[in-house]
Amino acid sequence: xxxxxxxxxxxxxxxxxxxxxxxxxxxxxxxxxxxxxxxxxxxxxxxxxxxxxxxxxxxxxxxxxxxxxxxxxxxxxxxxxxxxxxxxxxxxxxxxxxxxxxxxxxxxxxxxxxxxxxxxxxxxxxxxxxxxxxxxxxxxxxxxxxxxxxxxxxxxxxxxxxxxxxxxxxxxxxxxxxxxxxxxxxxxxxxxxxxxxxxxxxxxxxxxxxxxxxxxxxxxxxxxxxxxxxxxxxxxxxxxxxxxxxxxxxxxxxx
Amino acid sequence: xxxxxxxxxxxxxxxxxxxxxxxxxxxxxxxxxxxxxxxxxxxxxxxxxxxxxxxxxxxxxxxxxxxxxxxxxxxxxxxxxxxxxxxxxxxxxxxxxxxxxxxxxxxxxxxxxxxxxxxxxxxxxxxxxxxxxxxxxxxxxxxxxxxxxxxxxxxxxxxxxxxxxxxxxxxxxxxxxxxxxxxxxxxxxxxxxxxxxxxxxxxxxxxxxxxxxxxxxxxxxxxxxxxxxxxxxxxxxxxxxxxxxxxxxxxxxxxxxxxxxxxxxxxxxxxxxxxxxxxxxxxxxxxxxxxxxxxxxxxxxxxxxxxxxxxxxxxxxxxxxxxxxxxxxxxxxxxxxxx
Numbered sequence: 305x306x307x308x309x310x311x312x313x314x315x316x317x318x319x320x321x322x323x324x325x326x327x328x329x330x331x332x333x334x335x336x337x338x339x340x341x342x343x344x345x346x347x348x349x350x351x352x353x354x355x356x357x358x359x360x361x362x363x364x365x366x367x368x369x370x371x372x373x374x375x376x377x378x379x380x381x382x383x384x385x386x387x388x389x390x391x392x393x394x395x396x397x398x399x400x401x402x403x404x405x406x407x408x409x410x411x412x413x414x415x416x417x418x419x420x421x422x423x424x425x426x427x428x429x430x431x432x433x434x435x436x437x438x439x440x441x442x443x444x445x446x447x448x449x450x451x452x453x454x455x456x457x458x459x460x461x462x463x464x465x466x467x468x469x470x471x472x473x474x475x476x477x478x479x480x481x482x483x484x485x486x487x488x489x490x491x492x493x494x495x496x497x498x499x500x501x502x503x504x505x506x507x508x509x510x511x512x513x514x515x516x517x518x519x520x521x522x523x524x525x526x527x528x529x530x531x532x533x534x535x536x537x538x539x540x541x542x543x544x545x546x547x548x549x550x551x552x553x554x555x556x557x558x559x
Numbered sequence: 560x561x562x563x564x565x566x567x568x569x570x571x572x573x574x575x576x577x578x579x580x581x582x583x584x585x586x587x588x589x590x591x592x593x594x595x596x597x598x599x600x601x602x603x604x605x606x607x608x609x610x611x612x613x614x615x616x617x618x619x620x621x622x623x624x625x626x627x628x629x630x631x632x633x634x635x636x637x638x639x640x641x642x643x644x645x646x647x648x649x650x651x652x653x654x655x656x657x658x659x660x661x662x663x664x665x666x667x668x669x670x671x672x673x674x675x676x677x678x679x680x681x682x683x684x685x686x687x688x689x690x691x692x693x694x695x696x697x698x699x700x701x702x703x704x705x706x707x708x709x710x711x712x713x714x715x716x717x718x719x720x721x722x723x724x725x726x727x728x729x730x731x732x733x734x735x736x737x738x739x740x741x742x743x744x745x746x747x748x749x750x751x752x753x754x755x756x757x758x759x760x761x762x763x764x765x766x767x768x769x770x771x772x773x774x775x776x777x778x779x780x781x782x783x784x785x786x787x788x789x790x791x792x793x794x795x796x797x798x799x800x801x802x803x804x805x806x807x808x809x810x811x812x813x814x815x816x817x818x819x820x821x822x823x824x825x826x827x828x829x830x831x832x833x834x835x836x837x838x839x840x841x842x843x844x845x846x847x848x849x850x851x852x853x854x855x856x857x858x859x860x861x862x863x864x865x866x867x868x869x870x871x872x873x874x875x876x877x878x879x880x881x882x883x884x885x886x887x888x889x890x891x892x893x894x895x896x897x898x
Contacts, residue, residue, distance in 0.1 A: 333670045356695060357617045358769030365885055369833075370670045372617035372644070374826035374883065377769055385770040386617075387703060390696035394715055413720075417692060422725060428682040428689075430674070432722045433644060433665035436694035440716040463721045464692075478719030479730065479739030553894050555671055 309539045311492035312558055313547055314511055316342060317539040319402075319448050319490050327399040328352040330389070330438050333371045334556055335448045336402035341367065341550045342543065354398065356434040358384040367551040371434070390434075393441035396481070401442030403435055405449040407460050410504040410525050412447060412467030412486035414439065415460035422462060432464050439465035440480050444487035451491030456523035468503035493519055495536055499528060509534040563739050566726040568691025571639060571662055572611050572701075572746040573727075576708050579747060582781070587808060593760045594813045595790070598863065601812040602629045605750045605782045606638070612658075613641035613780070614648045615753030615773040616823070618670060619831055621766075622648050623752035623786045625819040625863040631655040632857050639690070641748055642666035643698045643772065646675075647823055647836070653678040653687045654849050655857075662691040662727075664698040672836065672893050677843035692725040693717070693743075699772035701746035705779035711742040751780035753805065754820050756828065757795070758787035762810025765802040768826035777805045784812045786819045788828065818867055818876050830882035833891030835870055840893060 309317075312335070319339035323329055325348035331340045341364050344351045352361050357372030361381035368375035377383040392398065406429055407415040416435055420426030439445050445467075449455065467486045469475055476482050485503075489496040495509040507519060507529045519527055539547075551557045574582070596604075606612070616622040627648055630638070635657045642649050642663040649666040652658040654677035667679045681687035693701070696716050704712040717723040718730060718741050726743075733740040753773050758764040764785050766773060777783055785805065790813070796803060818825075822832035822839075842848035860866045867876070881887035 357620070357771045366889075369672070369831060369889075370618045370620060370824075372620045372769070372771060373824050373831075374620075374768055377826075383769045385774060386695065386699050386772045387775060390699070394696075417721070422689075422721075424685075425683055428667050428679050430665050430668035431642070431663040431692060432694040432697075434695040436720060436722045437696035437716045440694075440718070463719075465722070466718070466720050469719045475719065477739075479715065479733075479741070480718050481715055553889060553891070555891075555894060 309544060310558055313539050313544060315448060315490055315492055316547055316557060317543045318495060318536050319446065320346065322446055322488055323348055323351055323400060326350050328354060328397060329400040329402055330354050330356070330393060330398045330442050331371065332403045332435065332438060334404045336404060338367055338547065338551055338556045339448065340402060342546055345546050345550070346543065354389050356386055356389060358386055358389055360384055360389065367555055369555070390437055393437065394481070396443070398442040399444065401438035401445040403438055403445060403447050403465065405447050407455045407457055408447065408449065408467065408489065409457055409460045411469060411471065412489060412498070412505060413460055413463045413469060414447065414465040414467065415462045417462040417464045419461055435465040439467070443484045445485065446487055447489045449489070449491055451493050451522045453522055453524050456525065458525045468498070472501070472503050493522060497530065504528060506530050507533055509536045511536050512538050560731040560734060562729055562731050564723070564730040566723055566728045568662070568725050568727040570727040570744060571690060572641070572748055573744045574747050576710055580708065589808045591761050591807060594762050594810060595760050596812045596814060598625055598629045598786070598814045598816060601784050601814055602626060602633055605784060605811065606630055606635050608635070608637050609639070610749040611639045611641065613643060613748040613751045613776060614645070615751065615776055617644050617771045618646040619823040619836070621754050621825055622820050622823045623754035624821055624823055625786055625816040626752040626784065627651055628857050628863060628866060630657050631853060641698070641746070644695060646670065650675040650678045653681045654843055655853055658687065660688045660690050662693060663689050664693050664695045669836070669840065672840060675843070676840065677849050691727050692722050694722055697726065697728065697743050699775055701743050702772060702775035702779040704743065704745035705747045706775045709745065711744045713740045714743055715740065717741050747779050747781055750782045750784070751776055752784050752786060753777055754786045756788045756825065757791045758785050758813055759791055759793045759796050760813060761793065762805070762807040762813050763793065763796040763803055764805040764810065765796065765799070766804040770804055774804055777809050780809070782811045783809050784814065785810050786814045786816045788817055788819065788825065790815045816863055819863065821867065821870065824883070828883060829876060829879040830889065832870065832875065832879055833889060833893070837892030
């Protein structure tokens with residue numbers, strides 16, 4: 305049954321459906337946490353959630369404020385360390401990496417460091433945190449972000465976290481672990497994958513009611529469209545109920 | 560090894576391994592002795608102008624906030640900060656003028672709460688200089704190299720990015736696989752503070768919950784000061800030696816500071832004081848507000864105990880305990896802005 309929903313709620317439910325039961329996911333701060341928790345409480349009860357400060361396999365009771373706080377190891381199988389979880393990631397144990405982003409380019413290189421010149425910044429952002437590590441090590445990285453012309457850029461001011469760098473083969477040439485990289489980008493407008501040949505962003509599906517004009521208007525670069533472009537599923541009432549159960553204060557999902 | 564690329568970030572905290580070994584031999588006592596001091600003494604003795612400092616914990620979790628307030632109270636200057644998920648610690652130390660240079664894995668933000676007005680302002684106006692970028696794993700593996708007594712650790716992150724270009728790492732060709740690999744140099748902070756739930760008077764310290772990177776950081780530190788919720792008898796440590804993350808001979812000073820992580824979280828004991836963090840985020844929007852915050856909560860009180868009374872005393876910490884144990888809901892002023 306369909307329900308009224310906000311763009312953020314849609315973003316969270318579409319993202320959560322990408323996560324498979326019985327797989328592992330390295331979860332970054334903000335919306336990724338809520339999407340992973342939703343997956344765990346719906347179609348993927350055995351989703352192995354891992355947090356950078358050392359939380360392994362928690363049953364997260366309520367949306368954490370931080371990826372290091374005690375909710376990230378509540379009823380976990382282990383409360384470990386950053387060295388442990390980063391080493392596991394570097395060794396190939398992490399199927400999915402789940403990140404937020406301020407700005408991306410067509411190869412899904414992410415900037416969360418600085419707007420303008422590094423040494424004389426117009427706006428200083430937090431930096432990599434665990435972002436670079438997740439984007440370097442996880443088999444498939446999923447990025448959740450707001451799509452606007454100033455965020456979907458031809459070129460980002462600073463490559464904090466590697467996407468496909470300059471194109472096919474560039475990650476391996478740089479020395480990054482082989483065979484991994486960005487898998488999906490989800491915005492309030494649509495769901496994107498990557499063209500196999502060019503490793504550039506490609507529209508896979510638009511959210512209900514979104515037009516192709518909106519998709520293009522909210523990007524500085526021209527967005528390629530997959531030949532079988534589809535429409536995403538709107539959230540169900542049950543998913544909406546779960547989202548607000550997970551985030552009762554509306555910290556990430558809104559009121 | 561063939562060097563393929565070199566980051567342009569400043570190499571901070573590095574020592575030749577033999578120099579560090581000699582320093583350890585001369586300066587780190589292996590004698591089991593009472594190391595309890597006051598916080599004022601510890602900060603006065605170990606925090607020198609220009610010191611490279613790091614705080615244990617993560618973001619707003621298990622931070623030695625009492626030590627941070629004491630550094631601000633003593634008006635320490637020209638400190639260099641290790642921004643290893645430096646959130647509330649870095650924000651306050653930069654805003655107060657204690658820190659004017661920082662190596663950044665993550666700083667200038669408060670995760671879900673938004674960005675840090677004061678420390679961002681300091682960087683954007685040039686009052687605080689970012690001397691290098693690094694990732695979280697890159698940062699803690701710098702401590703791992705230091706802990707192991709080796710000059711660097713090979714890693715497979717940061718490669719191909721500007722995070723590498725502005726770091727102090729190098730890329731070489733790995734002599735085994737033939738692939739490019741990143742080398743992160745050892746980092747030995749001059750002074751590290753780690754806040755723990757329990758510790759004996761000798762410095763044997765136990766941590767509950769995730770260790771984050773404190774196991775490595777404690778062993779990389781030149782001077783290590785433990786602040787603890789509680790000083791316990793040595794026998795209590797020896798009853799559960801598997802819980803000891805930090806043994807005594809790494810530790811230079813021990814300070815008992817109940818609720819010493821406030822307004823940050825102490826896992827299993829008390830939650831973030833969101834009301835207080837929210838007050839800081841509001842006041843720090845302007846330089847005048849920032850100064851007023853420090854006047855009220857640091858310079859206006861003689862010590863951390865008086866600060867705790869000012870922020871709500873026993874009633875407040877009992878409430879934070881209930882929130883931590885999921886017996887009371889979390890509220891935060893910054894939630895209203897999210898709407």
